[in-house]
Amino acid sequence: MTLDVGEAYRIRIETIGDDHFSWLRQRKYAGWVIIMDEHTKQYCFPLINNYLAGEQVVTVTVAQGERHKHLETCRDLWEELFRAGAGRRWCCLNLGGGVIGDMGGFVASTFKRGMDFVQIPTTLLSQVDASVGGKLGIDFFGVKNSIGLFADPVAVWIDPRFLSTLPDREIRSGFAEVVKHALIADAAEWERLQAATQLDHVDWASLIGRSVDIKRRIVLDDPLERGARKALNFGHTIGHAVESYLLEGEDRLLHGEAIAVGMICESWLSHRAGRLSAHDLDTIVNYLIRLYGHPEIPEAGFPAMIGLMRQDKKNDADEINFTFLDSPGRHVVNETATPEVIQESLRYYNRIRIQP
Amino acid sequence: MTLDVGEAYRIRIETIGDDHFSWLRQRKYAGWVIIMDEHTKQYCFPLINNYLAGEQVVTVTVAQGERHKHLETCRDLWEELFRAGAGRRWCCLNLGGGVIGDMGGFVASTFKRGMDFVQIPTTLLSQVDASVGGKLGIDFFGVKNSIGLFADPVAVWIDPRFLSTLPDREIRSGFAEVVKHALIADAAEWERLQAATQLDHVDWASLIGRSVDIKRRIVLDDPLERGARKALNFGHTIGHAVESYLLEGEDRLLHGEAIAVGMICESWLSHRAGRLSAHDLDTIVNYLIRLYGHPEIPEAGFPAMIGLMRQDKKNDADEINFTFLDSPGRHVVNETATPEVIQESLRYYNRIRIQP
Missing domain, CATH: 3.40.50.1970 (Rossmann fold)
Structure with a gap:
């Protein structure tokens, strides 16, 4: 291809x-x-x-x-x-x-x-x-x-x-971006991924092709990240901060694992902002935790993570920018959240209890 | 302007x-x-x-x-x-x-x-x-x-x-690029400059405007230095190496002073290649030495300078690229010279005797 x-x-x-x-x-x-x-x-x-x-x-x-x-x-x-x-x-x-x-x-x-x-x-x-x-x-x-x-x-x-x-853990980490691409821009691909929680029977060439194609279309619209491309930040505002914060410690997360945490928090923010339905939030959260488990994010680090988000190149000093979901496959850029609500989303993440 | x-x-x-x-x-x-x-x-x-x-x-x-x-x-x-x-x-x-x-x-x-x-x-x-x-x-x-x-x-x-x-020496150094722009692309400006060996009665705004305009036209033709823009390298292949070699020593030259040396050597190379006439070479050499004096370039450093030219980003390891002059105001790109002939040009420079 x-x-x-x-x-x-x-x-x-x-x-x-x-x-x-x-x-x-x-x-x-x-x-x-x-x-x-x-x-x-x-x-x-x-x-x-x-x-x-x-x-x-x-x-x-x-x-x-x-x-x-x-x-x-x-x-x-x-x-x-x-x-x-x-x-x-x-x-x-x-x-x-x-x-x-x-x-x-x-x-x-x-x-x-x-x-x-x-x-x-x-x-x-x-x-x-x-x-x-x-x-x-x-x-x-x-x-x-x-x-x-x-x-x-x-x-x-x-x-x-x-x-x-590659080790399985690495493959699973990379898969988080595949999930992200589906969530922001391709509802049909998201449906297809629901079946793919076992990553050992995947036709990689096709799956990679579809995923790269989603990103390619977004990037061509906006090569220098002035607007539409911000879609790709979904899960990354919080995910990057979580990843950076844990980088030096024993419990560091791989990039995709941190992005999975970020996607959960930012889906919750999308729901709280009146965009994503409770049902869609549940589906996304269950899917991601089934794939990535549920590592706790230390609450003592939340303020440092907010500091890291402020440093992010998409943000100016005083507002944190997000891409939210309206539904799986549909996103909206240039949303914002306050540091307090962001910390609330991380607490929400830590308190999730999955029904077996 | x-x-x-x-x-x-x-x-x-x-x-x-x-x-x-x-x-x-x-x-x-x-x-x-x-x-x-x-x-x-x-x-x-x-x-x-x-x-x-x-x-x-x-x-x-x-x-x-x-x-x-x-x-x-x-x-x-x-x-x-x-x-x-x-x-x-x-x-x-x-x-x-x-x-x-x-x-x-x-x-x-x-x-x-x-x-x-x-x-x-x-x-x-x-x-x-x-x-x-x-x-x-x-x-x-x-x-x-x-x-x-x-x-x-x-x-x-x-x-x-x-x-x-700025100190006078600094002004005179910068003036070397003004001279270069005239020499590669504007015979009329070169004639005008002949009158300007005293740099204290210059209408800077006009002179800078004309000089920047020459460069602007060349750069617009070739923004990434794939071809036409190499014209601007005149004097710089040797001049940069002289400047770099002397950078750490007592007798370091300002950029423009080194470029003046480079323009003399490369004018001689242009003459030797059958392009620039002996008369034009003399005119250029006399003008530049009147403006910049005649600092000796240590012969012991010639091999190191050749090494520096090889490192230059416009050159691959085994050939040294030059821009030559056909006459003041007319250049030709993609000429080459061997290390031996380049060293000869530096010896020529050191041996110049100006008739008062």
Whole structure:
């Protein structure tokens, strides 16, 4: 399956093979650099390695994990590119999850004021989310993705084979963005997902294709996040803050797990604002807790989380912006809530009791 | 005088006043941040300070000079923006020379993936050069402007009053870009400049206007430096390397002084390649040495300078790219020279004897 993102680039969702690399060769880069992490070097790189013969290829491996997605790692990467003699006419292939894609894309698009790059996302999360939209960057000042820019890759290659290299928990985490896309924009897809609480019998290529397509349509309407694209923030205003707050602790949540908490809280806010029905709220909450369990969010941290929301780049200092749901498949942007009501939504989350 | 850079933004060359700031107020930013250095804080900020009343304004001052145009200063600036509670709906005003414009623009366009910024260049160099073209960035790995990106400001305000705050040497340095613009694209302007070797009786507003207009036309043809814009590199391939090499020493040259050396060497290369006549070469060399003197470039450093040219973002590892002159006012891009011939041009420069 291929999806064109306007005239800018093409997303291919299929096994990576000869065809991909002959397209890349036609572009006649002076060299290729591949950025990966320890995990993707071991499990994903071997699946593409045999297509690199005869090219000038430099590989750079960075430590794995979100906590390395910061300025110091960028400095190391830029230095590696210099030492390798890379130039603007090189191409950078980012082989990894969201950390590699966001950071590798940022490094590439600022190296000598910008070299081309191909995104090869290897996690479900990065395949359905970071692969489209052109958002690049790193964490800074304790705030996720707070330094970065918008820039398009020359191509996105999504290979579902990479998913078999991931632990179940990681797959489930990425699945939260699939759920989000359905909830904000596609009621039929939401109905389909109701059947998919077991994630081991899924036709990934089709499911990823549908999910990426939802995001693609939203992003094309609003490339720089001035309006319509805010739809994609559903679950993320609170979810990001929960994720950031727990980042340093023992009980840290994966991104999608935190977004699941955020989607529950923001569905409750949608209901409280007179938008989402009680029945729809229940359906969403039950579905998400069945998939993601119900980790408690420490109440002592609520004020710090509100502080983090204030730092979020979509918010100014004094109002917190939300995307609410009217019903599964229909959203509304530019809603707001006060810090008090936001804390109430987190208390609501902690007190949920699911009927077995 | 105002010049429109396509539909992207407008360059105003006139005294900054009420009109500028009422335009800015109409854009309804949540706050303004002003980035300046120690010098512009003392000498330039007072000229605009009285227009800021009633606005939420944060001022940030960085240490002065090219050696602070690096990643650590960016880190400080980003942190200051966070501490000030700045958001994407703020506007950043960069009040200073090329260092402040390049680095402040880079910081602004990567802060929370991009906030608006206004360039207020205060040196002649930044007024005629950095003010148009969208090139932003910092020095890294010993290479000038090697990390950065292309992004447009929302406006450029050039106020000739700022020039009276500068030492003569600084003015003369900036004037090298005025000379370059004439040499590559405007024979009539080159004739006019022949009369202007005394820089104390110049109608700056007109001269800057004509010079910026030359650059504006070239940049509009080629915003991302894929082709035509390489014209602007004249004098810079060698000049940048000379500047970088001498950066740490006692005998460092200002940017324009190094570019003057570069223009002499590259005029000689143009002549050697059978393009520029011996007469035109002599005229250019005499004019530049009369303006900039004749500092010797240490021959021991030639190999290191060649290495720096190889690092330049317009070059791949194995060929050095040049813009040559056919005659004053006419250039040709995508010429090359070998390291040996480049070193010969530097030796030519060192051996020039001007007839009084």
